Amino acid sequence: MADLKALADSVIRGDQNTAVETTRTALEEGIAAKKVLDEGLIAGMDVVGARFKKNEIYIPEVLIAARAMKSAVELLEPELAKEGVEPVGRFLIGTVQGDLHDIGKNLVAMMLKGAGFDVIDLGVDVPPEQFVEKARASNVKLVGMSTLLTTTMPSMEKTIKALKEAGVTAKVLIGGAPVTQSYADKIGASGYSPDAASAVDLAKSMIA
Ligand code: B1M
Secondary structure, three states: OOOHHHHHHHHHHOOHHHHHHHHHHHHHOOOOHHHHHHHHHHHHHHHHHHHHHOOOOOHHHHHHHHHHHHHHHHHHHHHHOOOOOOOOEEEEEEEEOOOOOOHHHHHHHHHHHHOOEEEEEOOOOEOHHHHHHHHHHHOOOEEEEEOOOHHHHHHHHHHHHHHHHOOOOOEEEEEOOOOOHHHHHHHOOOEEOOOHHHHHHHHHHHHO
16 A cells, blocks of 8 residues: 655655655555645655755755656656646746756646646756747747746746747746745736646636
């Protein structure tokens, strides 16, 4: 029987094999992928973040935990994407310049795919020019930006400015731990979401 608390602990320990095996067992037992994600993987990563903040653990431990989480998240992808049917729109997404965090961005991309969006993922450390170039070339209606660092939040503002200057009319959705609705309003983003599920709802409402 899959134990989601044990799954969280495996992420905290950075035990990739146990994280993957427990996730597999949970799915085989019919536990919803969203529950496995929230109560197992994200719960574990929250503890890692808190310990990192208090200097109880350091970057190597965080990297090992992130690797365990990523491998387990990959198993969830087909389940999270199951609802997907016809493409409902094209969504360009990336983590902004200077920022290498991609777990949250990947989750947003995955859930958008699940909701039927055709997702173009630019990866991490994406400069404003690359957002502009790709948004123009693929004629997207929605652009999403993620950041986890306070120091890279200004990259979001720069990118929005660059998109506007280039005449790109796509709506821009932003998110990531330090981002807020008031920051989104301040920099002229079209919308903000605190998590992947609400990002999907917002994206759908923006193209409705
Ligand atoms: Co970094 N890191 N990290 N880190 N790291 C944080 C973000 C930090 C809060 C840790 C801490 O101090 N407690 C801190 C930032 C402090 C700050 O800016 N205020 C921090 C720091 C300081 C750093 C470095 C600077 C450390 C250093 O080198 N001294 C460095 C920066 C490197 C860089 O980017 N240039 C660094 C490096 C790393 C690792 C590489 C080791 C690793 C990243 C691995 C990877 O992503 N492949 C890492 C990790 C794993 C973390 C923590 C522990 C976990 C992040 C995570 O994946 N969370 C993190 C602490 C924390 O967040 N608790 C931390 C799980 C993920 C599912 O959540 O990404 O928030 P999240 O995504 C959510 C929502 O935010 C939202 O939906 C997602 C799912 O619901 N969301 C969106 C995200 N993007 C969205 C976009 C949307 C909508 C919603 O629309 C488009």
